[in-house]
Amino acid sequence: MIAELGQWSLALALAIALVSSILGFWHLTRQSLSTAYLSRALTGTALLNFFLIALSFGALIWSFIANDFSVRNVAENSNSLLPTAYRFAASWGSHEGSLLLWVLMLAGWTAAVALRSANLAHGFRARVMAVLLILQVAFIGLLLASSNPFLRLLPAALEGRDLNPLLQDPVMVIHPPMLYMGYVGFAVTFAFSIAALLEGRLDPTWARWSRPWANAAWAFLTVGILLGSWWAYTELGWGGWWFWDPVENASILPWLAGTALIHSLAVTDKRDALKSWTVLLSLIAFALSLLGTFLVRSGVLTSVHAFATDPTRGILILSLLCAVVGIAFVLYAWRTREVGMGGSFSLVSRESLLLLNNLLLAASLAAVLLGTLYPLVVEAFGGEKMSVGPPYFEAVFAPLLLPAAWFMAMSPWSTWKSTSSFSLIKPLLFPLIAAVVVTAGFILLRGKGSIMMALGIASATMLACATVMHVAQRVRQQGIALSRLYALGLSYWAMVLAHLGVAVFIAGVTLVKTYEVEKDLVLSPGQTENFDGAMLRFDGVRMRTGENYGAWQGMFELKHANGSTVQLTPEKRRYMSNGQVMSEAAIDVGFFGDTYLSMGEPLPVEGNKPQAWTARIYSKPFINWIWWGCCMMALGGVLSIFDRRYRNKAKLKDKSMSQEQVSQAAV
């Protein structure tokens, strides 16, 4: 009964979205109803739909929590032994459930826009809502047509098949919602752009309205990708954190587009320039989110992540993608012609720097897209099945994005419209020296210098230094009082935080790539091994029973060079429901790096000797900096949303002299 309730409310939401969006567009084109009325009606619909879809999602969660194995999706993805938190998460662990989560997120964003858009022009607001509702129609339709999570399984199964053990991880509980929040968040900027294109009014107001939404979506996406990477690191058992796997690429593509978008929006907002580029980026960001969903859900590319494969579904998602993006691109080609080029700027200016960074981001996006789809291209032209591996991506990605760090270092020192080259170069002198010193220091003290390593460390140091120096200069001008610092604008601090995050991230990646060490071990109980200056002692293996698995738990003691010891207990788990075996690594986390230990296989016993095991140990210097860097970027994104410039009430105050200077500084 509960599952039927879920399905009905979903169907009702579909009908409401269909009728209201069509009526909305009908009246908007014919101008047969006042836009004030339409915008109110459509926002009301959006809220109602959010309620209905949340109800539906609640019904699915309830079915999982209550172990209702008469629902096919529950029977296929859960088990009565599964801990409650994972039963909760299992509701989006399947293809069907994750699509419902997608729809819920879309409804959530739509409702959020409905609530936070009272200050938009009525006509614009009504169009935005109508576009978002049309997207709801498309996705609920897809869900009900091909991936209904509420289908019954009669007679009911006695026991469920269980959630993929790889997904039974706390991080996996929040990774998909975060990622989807990001993906779907770009639907909002997409809708803003479509509405603006429909009205033929691409102006700074449109960009200003879009900015907080773009930043929010981008921040969520950043957190989502970060969690995914962290999950792969802790759960896949071989210490990697990024594999350039098609599914990972699918999430990095909209991220790159989104990064370009939030910066390009700044230019359009402040200077009324780059308009057609910005609007294209906002369409592309959402198109790539849809492509990501398609790649993951259709299984068109082989990947360790591709959980569901079904050609019919693939065709449906693909048609949906083509319809949505196709209409958007046609609209773009048709309407943008009427848009002027906007404000002009000289060759050396903040606009140029942002545009340069945009181009670098776009180029790296194209490179990743090419690498991801290349196997399909080769196959389409009759070649053999193949895949493009990390060497390609690493070879193209770093050289394209490291220069971006240098432009980022310059950007706070630049001014809009035109900057003298000298005023850009001068403040970079000290960071440049610092970069050389730090890089040389690392090579002297720890060795293993290489061109990429030197470039990485130098770029990170340079970016961090230049950013901190800019803050120092601002603080000197404004005084250290908290209210004065706040007056610099949250956007400014958001930029500082995010750019420092990029520096920390680059440093982490470079250091872990350069200095990581790994060693394969064969250990008998009582045996001690040297590793990277530390001593590892194996104390044997004991059996342990978890809630839904049994495990061999290796007991190790790691003694660091400085004398401190830690107990490490990696596990080899065997899940009861389906007998799958999983490795659970043990990680000694530290500020300057992790020690990562994972159990291998038991060796055949010879004679009376005790059981020996294989194990693998890694030293991962500074790997945490990768996650912390991403956290700082995401936090920057969140911070910028609360900048007072985006609140209409503060508009008048903005006009005062001192604020004008401040907003000049903030991107």
Add this chain to the structure above:
Amino acid sequence: MNRKLFLILPIVSLLFLAVLLAKGLQSDPRKLESKRVGKPAPEIVLTTLDGKQFNSQSMQGKVWLLNVFASWCSACVTEHPKLMQLAEQHRLPMVGLAYKDKTSDTVSWLKQHGGNPYDIIAVDLDGRVGIEYGVYGVPETFVIDSEGKVRMRHAGPVDDEFIAQHVEPLLAVSNVGNTK
């Protein structure tokens, strides 16, 4: 002119992408094509589970199945009943390759899961034969024809579809010489 091109470019790339993805959907990404398909099967000289010698030369002239399995492999449990079924029909010789598996474990595993479907079980303790065959994961199954060439390679548990599509046709053609 340039500007127009810039405006139309997104649609053109979308169309290209759509065609590409639609084409990609038609093919099965799970199918592993082996370089060894169509080439002579690497020779196997191994001790069998009951201590005799097995040489794959002795299989010349027959269509046979090489199934890589292990007691530590969870998916092997899934395909075991299918193999038992196939064995009951006595259609073709089946050689099991106990991959990186101790003899005692293999024996008790077979006992526990309802019997031995194989005519011969070769013990590949150090996994050398597995490497020569390019074993990607366990279970994996190779169909080897009467000329000693690898005809088909299947990764993952054997299912009805695999038997119907890849085993039956070969048997239909060469059943005459395939006396067991």
